[in-house]
Amino acid sequence: MSEKPTMHTPKDPTTTQAWARLQEHKQEVFNNKHLLKAWFSQDPNRTARFSFKVNDLLFDLSKNLMTPTTVELLCDLAREMGIESRRDAMFAGEHLNTTENRAVLHTALRRPADQAGKLLVDGQDVVADVREVLQRMYRFAEDVRAGRWCGVTGKRIKTVVSIGIGGSDLGPFMMYEALKSYADVGIQCRFVSNIDPTDLAEKTADLDPQTTLFIVVSKTFTTLETLTNARCAKTWLLDELRKAGVIAQDDAPANAVSAASAATATAPATFPTAADAIEHHFVAVSTNLELVREFGINPDNAFGFWDWVGGRYSVDSAVGLALIIAFGPERFEELLRGFYAMDQHFLNTPLQQNVPVLMGLLNIWYVNFFGMGSHAVLPYDQHLHRFPAYLQQLTMESNGKSVRWDGTSVTTQTGELFWGEPGTNGQHAFYQLIHQGTRKIPCDFIAFANPVHPTQDTLQDVHELLLGNFLAQTKALAFGKTPDEVRAEGTAEWMVAARVFEGDRPTTSIFGEKLTPFALGELVSLYEHITFVEGSIWDINSYDQWGVELGKQLAHEITPAFHDDTALKQQDQSTQSLIMFYREKRRH
16 A cells, blocks of 8 residues: 555544543642542442443443543543544444555454344455354354364364364454353364474374364464464474374475365275375364465365454454364354444443443543553452463554554554463452552453352352452552551551552453353454444544564564574674574584
């Protein structure tokens, strides 16, 4: 795209009337201490005023640093920056990704089938396209789950190894861990992403190659890490099958698709070839059918997705194929319904009751008016242990930008450092910093009323002990403990300061009924839209990621220098020194 786009007139948020009024509001109201304690004491309806029920999730925003006036001014800012029109443009398929001239349509991945024909983008019926791929995925997954698709020796698939990186790994890995209690046919999933050979070696160490299916997830089928791991997986598979004496002992490369159709997955000939093995044990999530075929995968067993789906927004596309195999199409449809339900809330709810809008605006409030550059997400559910890592890519790859969508420089801080761990583990690690550190860190606490695995303890449910901690942390962060309260406990005066809790540390509580596929879809969609809101206020393009390119480019240039002196001389002195250390220490 050579011409500068004209999506809308660039707008500097710091020049809006609402921004100036928010600055004044901050100075007038937020210089005192113990604000939350006072506000709750003065307003018996504060919790009700700032709590919202969205489907099966309860959002309590009342422990945030805001008054009704704050919300009003933040919504004014959203209107001045055109949030509603930008939101509508995204759902309509306009090319919001300006640097790549693409629509931003991850929301189309979860539209119901009855919406086919209602959304045309660049001449394509995107809902019909999505549903066609979904049905192909469902048929394939059911064949694997039912044992109709088998390995090359006719044995049922027991383990799926999904090979990807970035959004092609973080999303499905997070969701598999979150929902693995729903795996109902004895098929387990593993995920390989790191180019470090240790990752693949350890994930395959105890696997039977005859019962293992690999999914190679790369839209272009050129991603360095993914294709390197895929080739190593191919070598592992063929070596192990040859050791077992179940495929031919030949050295011919397994690059061509065999004549046998893997789609039927019938038991192969008595002595199958390497090509047969690849065809029965590898499928692809890719649109580059030529490279898929060259690898040895039957193009009929490749499942595509579209340029309007960014990697970090792609878990509900074909990227989630491993999830469908593990949990089944019905569970995946439930997941999609959860996504869609939150989409509809975001699309149709007025700003002042719109939870993704309010949470996104609060993040703007904290980053740009309080200087809080960090945000913790703390799930009190062990199955969500990968959720903060997933959000790191979603939020920081989207909004870690220093230029606006039209290439002009931003005028204020953008993005936050997202991080977190499950409770109560984090309480014994970094909560000290959250409670008494010099930086205030907004936190999202997530919990569910019903555990995935109910305990058998005769005491009142151990889960309530977990939830007690969930509730206690937000209370302590909001209200703290004053010096007089510490003294009243008999604390020696010299220790009082060390045991004071300042309070006024903002939190949002998200409380659900149970961690189901529907609830997980809601949560992921929620944070997708929060990310959109923040990017819209900052007037940046949240859907490209040029910042990851330079390092990859340099890696291609540097790698030959490990063995090539000419390439080594082209490097800077620091890089040369480190490579020389490698050469000296590497044992062959």
